[in-house]
Amino acid sequence: MTEISKAAIIGAGVIGAGWAARMALAGIDVTVFDPHPSTERVVGEVMANATRAFARLTTAPLPPVGRIGFAATIEEAVKDTDVIQESVPERLELKRGVLNQIDRFARPDALIGSSTSGLLPSDLQIEMTHPDRLIVAHPFNPVYLLPIVEIVGGKLTSAATIDRAKAVYAGIGMKGVPIAREIEAFVGDRLLESMWREALWLIKDDICDVETLDDIMRYGFGLRWAQMGMFQTYRIAGGEAGMRHFIAQFGPCLKWPWTKYTDVPEMDDELVDKIASQSDAQAGGLGIRDLERIRDDNLVAILQALKGGDEGRGWGAGKLLGEFEAGLWARAKASDAPLDVTRPLLLHQVRVNPAWIDYNGHMTEFRYLQVMADATDALLRVIGIDAETAAAGSSYYTVETHIRHLAEAKLGAALTVETQVLLGEGKRLHLFHTVLGADGTRHATGEHMLIHVGAGKPCDPAPPVAQRLAAIAAGHAALPKPAAAGRAVGQPK
């Protein structure tokens, strides 16, 4: 993970604001320049959406949110920043003028990315004094959730800049893919445009309406593309005979009658009206804010689903999310603050996720144990046990749990877990968690016995772990024992 600490966002519509939000959530201080009067409102709205999405996306310890400031000039925004992202409207002269100013006032070693959807980096960098550090870094909306960035260098861009850009975007959880040769619209928008053109013909000619077309994507091939794209999917379609067989079988189709739909349809009022009214019908009364919320929740859920892909190793965008989280954990470990062991520990906070709700509208029972287990993991990391030590053969396993459900938790509720160590001695770790709501409501308690296992057998943990645990246990020994500890199911109070 490359550490950058300061970034500038020049142009803050939905795309620029999305960059600002993703960077701030990765702990980077961001300075925004955009003379538009609604800039602060737009950035605030996008940041609110992004914050909401990230609270559901990961329980890894996000760094303190970076500061988002607003500058009055490009000079003020870009001076002394590590990375500058330009996202002004798609007009060559405008972008060139803005990039020239950025180039003039930024440190010569600052990375400059342009969010352009289609202009050539060679055309953008031509008047710059340090054109070698200019790339196109083209993201997709919503920038704070979709991890892709197309990285395109121009004739004057250095190879080192491409490498550095990949590292910088990886540091904010993104996948930068270099495009080998610059062409207008690069790769992503070429693909989108080709299908968009075809779709417009289908609507214009009344073959189907926009809802049917979207349904064919989202109940059909969209589910394949979200995980494998097009070529890998077709590789499977080719079967054991592989790609060559697939192309031999389907290549000729390209010459069949349906390739006639390659003209560009006229965007007359009639077509615009047709699409707009069909789209209204499809939305079924859901406003843009509703659709954004649903889209973001679905993206979060799909990313999390893919994180468990390939038998837990993660797949595609979900694997990337797992790697981002591993980096966050590693960072959190390095910055552990001393603990106050004179009171129960507060190591885990989370919001009730839509996927956790049962048919009664409340958080479903096994999700309470998930929250408690995450709190246990947080404690284990504090004493020096994590995925890394587990891989090396040392970990704690839960052998016994007692849960009491005291009050229902609803969608979106903020939960905090209070953790008391009842015993931390030898191979045994005896814990008591209390799941608290924002208003102090006790939603549930969990009592847990864990056993340390090393090299496949129960045994004492390594001395540094034992010492850290003993220090907490010693502090907590002075606390009153929770009334529910030692309780069996159905035992009278």
Added chain:
Amino acid sequence: MTEISKAAIIGAGVIGAGWAARMALAGIDVTVFDPHPSTERVVGEVMANATRAFARLTTAPLPPVGRIGFAATIEEAVKDTDVIQESVPERLELKRGVLNQIDRFARPDALIGSSTSGLLPSDLQIEMTHPDRLIVAHPFNPVYLLPIVEIVGGKLTSAATIDRAKAVYAGIGMKGVPIAREIEAFVGDRLLESMWREALWLIKDDICDVETLDDIMRYGFGLRWAQMGMFQTYRIAGGEAGMRHFIAQFGPCLKWPWTKYTDVPEMDDELVDKIASQSDAQAGGLGIRDLERIRDDNLVAILQALKGGDEGRGWGAGKLLGEFEAGLWARAKASDAPLDVTRPLLLHQVRVNPAWIDYNGHMTEFRYLQVMADATDALLRVIGIDAETAAAGSSYYTVETHIRHLAEAKLGAALTVETQVLLGEGKRLHLFHTVLGADGTRHATGEHMLIHVGAGKPCDPAPPVAQRLAAIAAGHAALPKPAAAGRAVGQPK
């Protein structure tokens, strides 16, 4: 859910076999005709993949798997079936001949669907005696997981047939979308083809390789299309101003220089070699069976993720899955067999899902509680408590749980839950679950106290529920009490 009990599959390559598997898993007896010598092998392999995927897709009670038989002639396959699906190779004369035979031997009221990717139904039905019941029913691979079917009628197809087809495909968990006007390749393959053509140019011209292109889809817009398709996504991009604004903003792009890529690239050896070798590199040594497994697991996870979408109400293909499951539950309720209450009940079986594995390679602790809670739900359904009664205000809530972890469970392991009712009296329900492996290993036990709630307050359940529960409790009273019942965390044995 329309109930069909018998179907015929004519032509059983990957698509025909996918239809056979989806239908058999929905409880339909299927007769397959395909003279190819490897037909039984292909159907068996696809059925194995589909069975594996469904075990992970849903814990709803699938009906007994339909019988898959093989016929020696079309006549034998189609006589006395409700639905016939034709999936022979894409040659008009071949398909027409096969459909004419089907038409001749099938009941006049049987629905006939052709899986053609591009031929016009009017051309297919022209020689049939009962052409009104012929539709194109075009699915996408893998048919057993992707729910979409394009339904296209020809000039002689009746409107009633289109309606019936929608109902029939809904009964096997699919979404049939009627296409308003027949054109070659319909809607889905037009869209695929347009993007495929563009992709081939990008590879041919070395703008990027196939892995980069796939990455731009699966880390980018593919994640949007899996849930919303294209028009609804662009509606959001248009912001509050909506579709009209979006089209005004981006419509002109279609006339920009990049629309030049509409010719068809020559599929010469050089291009075929380039794609095949890049695809080999991208697969990174994963074979087709590996890729199929990963694809299916990812599809399952994405479908499950979308089932929790829109704040638990379900979204798109996930909502459809939820509706399919509700139908399965309703059917299971109607067919409840009498229980043997002289022994613990076996009401829930499940396989350890990839998403349930933790960094130690074992089923993570909270998933045990999920399995136990699903077993509790199964018992509640048996006594007459389900989502429907909960909506009407009567349900049981868990107040207390005690879990012991006895042996680890690994990915794919088959788990069965044995359930003993310790008490079922008044508002209290006291349960003991044992999670067993296929070899009888006791993986975990769970002791649970539930309270009946009606109209928001603890109270006795309705008399029919109380009677069903009392009958089980009376039977189980004769069983020995489990040794771990009444045990507190850390209590010596």
